[in-house]
Amino acid sequence: MPSLDLRATAAAARPRDEAPRPPRAMAQSAQKGNRRRAWPRWTRPALRTALVMLPVAGLLAFAGSAWKRGTVAETVAAMQDSLIRLTAAAGFSVDEIMVAGRTETEPEAVLAALGVQRGDPILAIGLTEAKERLEQLPWVSAVSVERRLPGILYVRLSERQPMAIWQHDRKFTVIDREGRPLADAVELARRGNKRIDTLPQVIGANAPNQVRSLLAALERVPALKPRVTSASWISDRRWNLQLDNGVTIKLPEGPGMVTALRQLAELDASGKVLDRDIVAIDLRQPDRAVLQTSATAQLPGWEDDSKKKPGKKT
Structure with a gap:
């Protein structure tokens, strides 16, 4: 039959030592395997070790800082100050102070009790302490202080009559x-x-x-x-x-x-x-x-x- 003759002719024309081509899916899988083997074998254990040692290194750094400063409390305070400075640099600083309910209380008295200036880190403001200082003003009967991020400090006063x-x-x-x-x-x-x-x-x-x-x-x-x-x-x-x-x-x-x-x-x-x-x-x-x-x-x-x-x- 002609079809048999053609297949025989094609097979005869191919060199004996040439390997048959694999299917496309097998070729792609082989390429992926070759890419994975491009990384050294020690990479994965090294990554595991780094993840384990990272918190250990942080603890060692903290301990070294505490040893230099003398107390853990001072070290924690220093770290907090650093974080607060970073937040201020990121835009979380006092840009505006809004006061509602003020009629008789002088604005200067409110600012003095708050102890805040424009540009101060807003996350560094102690809201409870500020509230207690405002409640000491003669006209003030009740007060609330809150942050409105990123840069507004909001104060609401209730005054005595x-x-x-x-x-x-x-x-x-x-x-x-x-x-x-x-x-x-x-x-x-x-x-x-x-x-x-x-x-x-x-x-x-x-x-x-x-x-x-x-x-x-x-x-x-x-x-x-x-x-x-x-x-x-x-x-x-x-x-x-x-x-x-x-x-x-x-x-x-x-x-x-x-x-x-x-x-x-x-x-x-x-x-x-x-x-x-x-x-x-x-x-x-x-x-x-x-x-x-x-x-x-x-x-x-x-x-x-x-x-x-x-x-x-x-």
Whole structure:
């Protein structure tokens, strides 16, 4: 057959010592095997040894540094400083300080309490310590400090509310409802603070310790609260109030203060008693109110009947 003749002819034409060509897949596998054998046989054990020795070398370096510095703590601190400097170089540094909720606290006081400057490593800032320093500022009642990476330090303040001006020893100090001193009222006025013009004054050595109870009582009688311009703490046991029309209100001690203020508000609502030509109303007796005319006028803070001049009462 012709096909047989052709195969025989082709086989006869091939040299006897020539090997047949392998299939393509076998050729590619042989080439890969040749590439793997290109690496020296000692390479893989050497890599294993290097991976094992790397942490050992790090420990030896750490031990050597600790031996030179004297203590492990100093070495750890030095390593931390190095890492922090690297983070700052990578862009994690203070670029902006944002403060929310600040009204009365001076910006310089906030920066001084933070102890931070532009360009300082932001990861080096102790947030807890910064928070504690800010809480020591007079106006600050609560604060939070957080990082907003890469470069913003964010501070949120809650400030105390000024409730009165304490007059004592020729000084005028703004206080909150707890009696805590906040600032010098004269200094605030010099800076143009208009808020202090609306605050009542409290007079007496221990007045700040009692101002909370006074404010709570006035808040329960809202008709009278706006008219109070000052309050004097008398004999360390009770209050005299001075109203905006110059009338002095003598309040009783203790819980009877709220009852007396309500009684006064009812009298004024029914008979406009505060608009009469009087200078003082004595509410120390639970069953009556004593109105004093100008003949028995007293200065705010004068005490009790034993010190009064005789005069007409109605």
